[in-house]
Amino acid sequence: MTIRVQLPDGSVREVAQGTTPYDVAMSISPRLAAAVVVARIRPLTAAAGVVATEDEGSEEAMYAGHETGERVVDLSTPMVEDVALELLKESDEASLKVVRHSAAHVMATAILELFPETKLGHGPATDAGFFYDVYREVPFTEEDLAAIEKKMTEVVARDEKFVRVEESREKGLTDYAAQGEFMKVHFIERFTKPGDEISLYKNGGFTDFCRGPHVPSTGRVKAFKVMSIAGAYWLGDENNQQLQRIYGTAFYNAKDLDAHFKRLEEIKARDHRVLGKQLDLFSIQEVAGPGLIFWHPKGSLIRKEMEDWMREECIRRGYNLVYTPHIMKRELWKxxxxxxxxxxxxxxxxxxxxxxxxxxPMNCPGHTLIYKNSPKSYRDLPVRYAEFGNVYRYERSGTMHGLLRVRGFTQDDAHIFCTPEQIGGEIEACLDFAEAVLKNFGFEEYRVELSTRDPKKAGDFFGSAEDWANSEGALRDVLTRRGLTFQTFPGEAAFYGPKIDVKLVDVLGRMWQLSTVQFDFNLPKRFELEYTGEDGEKHQPVMVHRALFGSVERFFGVLIEHYAGAFPVWLAPVQVGLVPISEKHLEYALAVKSRLEAAGLRVELDQRNEKMNAKIREFTLQKVPFVLVMGDKEAASDAVSVRTRGKGDEGSVSVGEFVARAVGLRDGHAMEL
Known part of the structure; x- marks a missing residue:
């Protein structure tokens, strides 16, 4: 029996059923067969469109079965139906994920050969590399990690084939239970049903319950590094066993691996926790508790600029500013x-x-109460409430990270109550607002994701299937109308409705989850919200949640790392540093300071009895945009000698000329000096 295989150029080959992607590659060219890593296939009958993906590193992504549609497979996978086939080389992002997942298996092989008492969890690929969760009563040391990496080199040199085998679910459960592999038993029970066949991958003497795919052999894992270890509770429950999560990374070659570590050094240099201390922006005080942020004067100035811009923009776009209590009765949350x-x-x-x-933990119930406090007509809608509300969430002790993951934070929350006919326009306006926020703060690139309900887990979501279909359709229509490319993530919606997440891309190419726009048809029903329609009857409004900073703290942390602490003029806590060459120039420096402050610039005068170069160096370390030096020549000509951040000495200009330049950069929210 033959099947049809369609290649990317549109040509179709008829091959025997059971032919593998590797066979097809060999029939085209042995050189191609040696270069390809994995294959992407799609049934020719499957509908084209955006493919739903799953969270990297999640159990679902590791073990759950594929939906009908596009999928990445081993080169040795038999093809049994008509398919569209792509042979993926190292240039394809999906190939690198497969290399990294295979590297996780190589690492697990090495761990068991060195420490056979270890029990295995799962080992997914991530955007930065891979990890493997393991259980071992004795903690691993740095020396152990070095030994694991050395043993991995031996496993790679053995060039063991990755072989997929299938066996009954019952046999897998029996074997893993006998070996005390409690995590593997859990995964099989969770992600398969009685009577299913399960897939295992073998390389040499190592076998792992795994969906795949993998590279052809361990020898294709050429450049890797075991990096670090961290704690992780089994199933995320702090009452369960403490696992050890071993992190690593892998690339196609040593050059890419070296480039990765150079990038990590740059990321380290931009760490907002280090810069926050160096620039005196914020702190976390142990005596007060973890995950609680203290904003210092300079950080508070930046926060003020952020919030002032956002509040003014909210008012311009038709929002009403509100405030709600920090604590409310438990009944409200019920x-x-x-x-x-x-x-x-x-x-x-x-x-x-x-x-x-x-x-x-969020502001939405409070906003519904404000809406409900007075009767509304269709003429009043849409009603838009915005709040910089302090909220509190119980982040587990091992998950907090500087400003990026905290227990107390300020959410730039807004909720829009509107008619069903207005929902599309309101969502589109929120996306327009989100794009304006990113542009204003210097972010040009972003990614868009649509999170929907998973029908197979309907019990996790409030509302009817019809409501979900209508709301998801409304979000899709808006994204399509704006011409935005997006990915869909089933099961990642909020419990009350689907959402659109906008992830900005920073100067290092990292993605950050900040802005979100969410459709809610549940809270209006739960709080019995209504408005009087044009027909004189009572109707239920629909609701949009949106946060554009996400939280002030997280957005600020991202800003620090994006700019490496060298903020644009309008955000810089100190915009101009003044350096009199000697004490006799102090009177002129004070006069210049007054003129700059009269123009609304934030100025700091260094009056210390220090050498000029020491003062300049201090302002440079504080990443002040402009340093003005003043001596006899400048005092005599009503001028200043300008040193610009990143450019150095730019010579002498009149005070008026400098003020015009600095004010222009500030008022224009310019990103470059």
Whole structure:
């Protein structure tokens, strides 16, 4: 029996059923067969379109079965139906993910050969490399990691083939249970059903329960590094066993690996925690508790500029500013559904005189109460409420990270209440606002993701299938109308509705999750919100949640790393540093300071009895955009000698000329000096 295989150039080959992608590559060219890593196939009958993907590093991504459609497979996979086939070389991003997943298996092989008492969890590829979760009573040391990496080199040199085999679910459960592999038993029970066949991958004497795909052999894992180790609770539950998560990375060659570590050095130099201390922007005080941010004067100035711009933009776009309490009765959170679905991420309830209270993890229930406080007509809609609201979430102790993952933060939250007919326009306006935020703060590139309900896990989401279909369709229509490329992630929606996430790309090419726009048809129903329609009848509004900074803290952390602390003039806490050459020039420096401050510039005068170069160096270390030096010549000609960040000495200009330049850069929110 033959099948049809369509190649990317549109040509179609008829081959025997069971032919592998490697066979096809060999029939084209042995050189091609040696170069390809994996294959991408799609049934010719499958509908074209954006393919749903799953979270990297998740259990679902590792073990769950493929939906009908496009998938990446081993070169040795038999093709049994008509397919479109792509042979992927090292230039394809999907190939690197497969190399990294195979590297995780190589690392697991090495771990078991050195430490056979170890029990295995899962080992996914990530955007930065790979990891493997393992359980071992004795903690691994740095020396152990070095030994594992050395043993991996031996496994690669053995060039062991990755071989996929299938066996019954029952046999897999029996074998893994006998070996005490409790994590593998869990994965099989969770991701397969009685009577299923499960897939295993073998290389040499190592066998792992795995969906694949893999490179042809361990010898294709050419450039790798075991990097670090961290703790992770089994199933994310702090009451379970403490696992050890061993991180590594892998690339096609040593050149790419070296480039990766050079990039890591640049990332390290931009670490917002280090720069935050160096530039005196913020701190986290152990005596006060982890994940709680103290904003220092300079950081607070930057925050003020961020919030002032956002508030003015909200008002210009028709939002009303509101404020809601930090704590509210637990009953409110029961009505909203958060007390049940979101409870583990909230701080425990506290008992006061009349009831139990909880600190708020988000602002939306408070905004619904403001909406409900007075009757609304269709003429009043849309109603848009915006708030910089302090919220509190119980992040686990091992997950917090500087400004990026905290327990107390300020959400630039807004909620829009509108008619069903207005929803498309409101969502589009939110996306337009999100793009304006990114552009204003110097981010030109971003990615868009649509998170939807997983019908197979309908119990995790509130509302009817019809409501979900309508709301997901509305978001898709807006994205399509704006011509945005997006990926769809089933199962990643909020419990109350689907959402659009906008992930900015920073100067190092890293993606950050910040802006989100969410459709909610549940809270209006739960809080019995209504408006009087044109027909005189009562109707239920629909609701849009949106946060564009995401949180002030997280956005600020990203800004610090994007600019490496060298903020554009309008955000810089100190915009101009003044350096009198000697004490006799101090009077002139004070006069210049007054003129600059009158123009609204933030100025710092160094009056210390220090040498001029020491003062200039201090302002340079603080990444001040402009340093003005003043001596006899400048005082006599009403001028200043300008040193510009990143450019050095630019010579002498009049004070008026400098003020015009600095004010122009500030008011234009220019990113470059």
């Amino acid at each position: 009505i909203s559904g958060h007390d049940g679905v979101y409870s583990k991420d909230m701080f425990p309830a506290m008992e006061l005189d009349d009831a139990e209270y909880r600190v708020k």
